[in-house]
Amino acid sequence: MAKTTLKRAGAPAGAGAPMSATGGKLPAERAQARRFGKTRSAQSSAVLEDYVELIADLLAESGEARPTDIARRVGVSHATAIKTIARLKRDGMATSKPYRGVFLTPAGEALAERVRVRHRLVVDLLLAIGVPAEAAEADAEGIEHHVSDATLKVFTQFLQQKP
Amino acid sequence: MAKTTLKRAGAPAGAGAPMSATGGKLPAERAQARRFGKTRSAQSSAVLEDYVELIADLLAESGEARPTDIARRVGVSHATAIKTIARLKRDGMATSKPYRGVFLTPAGEALAERVRVRHRLVVDLLLAIGVPAEAAEADAEGIEHHVSDATLKVFTQFLQQKP
DNA sequence: TTGAAAGTGTAGCCTAGGCTACATTCCGTG
DNA sequence: CACGGAATGTAGCCTAGGCTACACTTTCAA
Numbered sequence: 001m002a003k004t005t006l007k008r009a010g011a012p013a014g015a016g017a018p019m020s021a022t023g024g025k026l027p028a029e030r031a032q033a034r035r036f037g038k039t040r041s042a043q044s045s046a047v048l049e050d051y052v053e054l055i056a057d058l059l060a061e062s063g064e065a066r067p068t069d070i071a072r073r074v075g076v077s078h079a080t081a082i083k084t085i086a087r088l089k090r091d092g093m094a095t096s097k098p099y100r101g102v103f104l105t106p107a108g109e110a111l112a113e114r115v116r117v118r119h120r121l122v123v124d125l126l127l128a129i130g131v132p133a134e135a136a137e138a139d140a141e142g143i144e145h146h147v148s149d150a151t152l153k154v155f156t157q158f159l160q161q162k163p
Numbered sequence: 164m165a166k167t168t169l170k171r172a173g174a175p176a177g178a179g180a181p182m183s184a185t186g187g188k189l190p191a192e193r194a195q196a197r198r199f200g201k202t203r204s205a206q207s208s209a210v211l212e213d214y215v216e217l218i219a220d221l222l223a224e225s226g227e228a229r230p231t232d233i234a235r236r237v238g239v240s241h242a243t244a245i246k247t248i249a250r251l252k253r254d255g256m257a258t259s260k261p262y263r264g265v266f267l268t269p270a271g272e273a274l275a276e277r278v279r280v281r282h283r284l285v286v287d288l289l290l291a292i293g294v295p296a297e298a299a300e301a302d303a304e305g306i307e308h309h310v311s312d313a314t315l316k317v318f319t320q321f322l323q324q325k326p
Numbered sequence: 327t328t329g330a331a332a333g334t335g336t337a338g339c340c341t342a343g344g345c346t347a348c349a350t351t352c353c354g355t356g
Numbered sequence: 357c358a359c360g361g362a363a364t365g366t367a368g369c370c371t372a373g374g375c376t377a378c379a380c381t382t383t384c385a386a
Contacts, residue, residue: 079366130350242374
C-alpha cells in the first residue's frame with residue numbers, strides 16, 4: 001500500500017468493506033473510534049465510582065465518611081476530595097451538609113453496590129488465574145472500570161466452572 | 164486529632180486485607196492510597212500509549228501517520244489529535260514537521276512495541292477465558308493500561324498451560 | 327496553472343482532577 | 357469557657373484532554 005509521501009491512496013488497507021457515506025469512515029475505523037470513546041467515558045466516571053465505593057465502605061465500617069478520611073484513603077489532598085464530593089453531589093450520588101460528613105443517596109448506594117460486586121469479581125478472576133493477591137488487588141483497581149457487563153458475565157461463568 | 168465523636172474505630176474492620184498492624188499509620192490505608200495513585204498515573208499515560216500504538220500501526224500499514232487519520236481512528240477532533248501529538252513530541256516519543264506527518268522516535272517505537280505486546284496478551288487472555296471477540300477487543304482497550312508486569316507474566320503462563 | 331477541497335495548525339474555551347494557601351468551624355481540654 | 361489544633365471549606369492555579377472556529381498549506385483536477 002503505501003502510496004508515497006502524503007498521498008491518500010484509495011482504501012486504507014485492511015478494508016474490504018465499502019465505505020458508507022458517513023464521511024468515508026470504514027467500519028473497522030468506526031469500531032476502533034467507538035472503543036476509544038468508551039474507554040474515555042469509563043475513565044471519566046472511574047474516580048467517582050471509586051469515591052462512592054469508598055464512602056460506602058467508610059459508612060459501613062464506622063458509620064461516617066469524612067472528607068479527610070476519604071482524601072487519605074484515595075491519596076489526594078482534602079481539597080481535591082471535597083471538590084470531587086461536590087461533583088458527586090451534583091450528580092445525585094451523595095449528600096452532605098457543611099461539617100457533617102458525606103452520605104450516599106439511594107442512587108449512590110446502588111452504584112456502590114454494583115462497583116463492589118464488580119471489584120470483587122475482577123479480583124477473584126485475577127486470583128483464579130494465578131495473579132498474586134497483592135498485584136490482583138492493585139491491578140483490579142484500574143481494570144474494573146473498563147470491564148463490560150458482557151465480560152463480567154463471562155468472568156462469573158469462568159469462576160463457577162473452575163473449582 | 165481524630166478521636167472525636169467522628170472517630171474511626173481502631174481497625175478498619177471489613178477490609179479484605181488482613182494487614183498486620185505494622186505500627187503507626189494503618190498500612191492498609193497507605194496501600195490503598197498507593198493503589199489509587201498508581202491507577203491515576205496509569206490513566207495519565209494511557210492516551211499517549213494509545214497514540215503511539217496507533218501511529219506505529221498507521222506507519223506499518225501505509226507508511227505514514229497523519230493527524231487527521233489518527234484523529235479519526237481515536238474518535239476525536241483533529242485539533243485534539245494535534246495537541247496530543249505535541250505532547251508526544253514534548254515527551255520524546257514522536258517527531259513531526261509541519262504538514263509532513265508524524266513519526267516515532269526510537270523511544271516511541273519501543274513503547275509502541277511494548278504496548279502492542281501487552282494489548283495482544285490481554286486480548287488473548289480474555290478470549291481464552293471465553294469473552295466474545297468483540298467485547299474482548301473493546302474491554303482490552305481500557306484494561307491494558309492497568310495491567311502490571313507481574314500480572315502480565317501470569318497471563319502468559321496461563322495462556323501457555325492452556326491449550 | 328490555478329483554485330477549491332482537504333488537511334494542518336492556532337487560538338480560545340470548557341471540564342475533570344490535581345495542588346497550595348488561606349479562612350472558617352468544631353470540639354476536647356486546660 | 358475560652359482556646360488551640362484538627363477538620364472543613366474556599367480561592368486560585370495548573371495540566372490533560374476535549375471542543376469549535378478560523379487561518380493557512382498542500383494537493384489535485386479542471
